[in-house]
Amino acid sequence: MALGPYASFIVMSYALVAAMVLILIGWIGFDYRRQKARLAELEASGVVRRSGRSVGDLG
Amino acid sequence: MTLTDLANPSRFLVLTARILPWLAALTALLLAIGLVQSALAPDDYQQGATVKIMFIHVPNAWLSMFVWGLMSVAALGTLVWRHPLADVAAKAAAPIGAAFTFLALVTGSLWGRPMWGTYWEWDARLTSVLILFLMYLGLIALWRAVDDPSRAARAAAILTLVGAINIPIIKFSVDWWNTLHQPASVLRIGGSSMDRAFLVPLLVMAVAFSLLFVTLHLAAMRNEILRRRVRTLQMLQASGRAA
Numbered sequence: 001m002a003l004g005p006y007a008s009f010i011v012m013s014y015a016l017v018a019a020m021v022l023i024l025i026g027w028i029g030f031d032y033r034r035q036k037a038r039l040a041e042l043e044a045s046g047v048v049r050r051s052g053r054s055v056g057d058l059g
Numbered sequence: 060m061t062l063t064d065l066a067n068p069s070r071f072l073v074l075t076a077r078i079l080p081w082l083a084a085l086t087a088l089l090l091a092i093g094l095v096q097s098a099l100a101p102d103d104y105q106q107g108a109t110v111k112i113m114f115i116h117v118p119n120a121w122l123s124m125f126v127w128g129l130m131s132v133a134a135l136g137t138l139v140w141r142h143p144l145a146d147v148a149a150k151a152a153a154p155i156g157a158a159f160t161f162l163a164l165v166t167g168s169l170w171g172r173p174m175w176g177t178y179w180e181w182d183a184r185l186t187s188v189l190i191l192f193l194m195y196l197g198l199i200a201l202w203r204a205v206d207d208p209s210r211a212a213r214a215a216a217i218l219t220l221v222g223a224i225n226i227p228i229i230k231f232s233v234d235w236w237n238t239l240h241q242p243a244s245v246l247r248i249g250g251s252s253m254d255r256a257f258l259v260p261l262l263v264m265a266v267a268f269s270l271l272f273v274t275l276h277l278a279a280m281r282n283e284i285l286r287r288r289v290r291t292l293q294m295l296q297a298s299g300r301a302a
Contacts, residue, residue: 001098001099002108003108003111004102004107004108004109005107005173006107006108006109006173007108009109009112009169009170009172009173010108010109010111010112012169013112013115013116013165013166013169013170014111014115016162016165016166016169017115017119017162017166020158020161020162021271023158024154024155024158024275025275028275028278028279028282029278031279031282031286032278032281032282032285035282035285035286035289036285038289039285039288039289039292042289042292042293042296043292045296047292047295047296047299048292
């Protein structure tokens, strides 16, 4: 696949999109683990929701 | 499961836990197919291989507007129906929409340099998309600046609805004003003017990026629901200590 004289523009575009998508996936995954950990920590300290459901019920 | 069930955040979390792996797998598959088709697409007779930038630029540009449209519907859900997930949906969508808008601007700029001879031109299309990006950042800042979630939700909803005026301006800017940017060639009266060799990879990439958005959005909504539960528990803990 020859990309011609403007190959660097094409490659940079795809690389930027890939990097941004990976950053989004990483950020959302990290945030999920952080919130689950904070919820588990709070529940372990004895604080419970009025519904009485635990972090394990949250999917 | 009915729509009313989805209004319950706990049921929403159960549903997302079930469908997210499938959505992620389908997104990865479609992205792989789209990337192969983009790589195999022929060179354009005028643009050469730089036409390949279109396959990532256009889906990001479409999504940058679609996400604000979705946030506008969610804003109505917050202000009119007071749907419990409406603000969650809008707040979770904003950073993803901002990322798509940023990518539309940067890939457009990288496409513009070899084709137009410039990275940037202050014309109606580019300027209105830049304004959209700044509005996304403004909304994100607003949610972060206001501590009370219900006050932040109302203010953000109003700002989102005001900002929605920009969406038709972006869409029709190429018809209303003289611009370097080409007019619509896919979503236009009379059908697409694009050759199948380019249209098929473009549509596959558009569906793949749309699925990517749905996957990321559902995951971000799940995080936002958990964040609000953490906040509630922290307040319960603080009030328990105070008592």
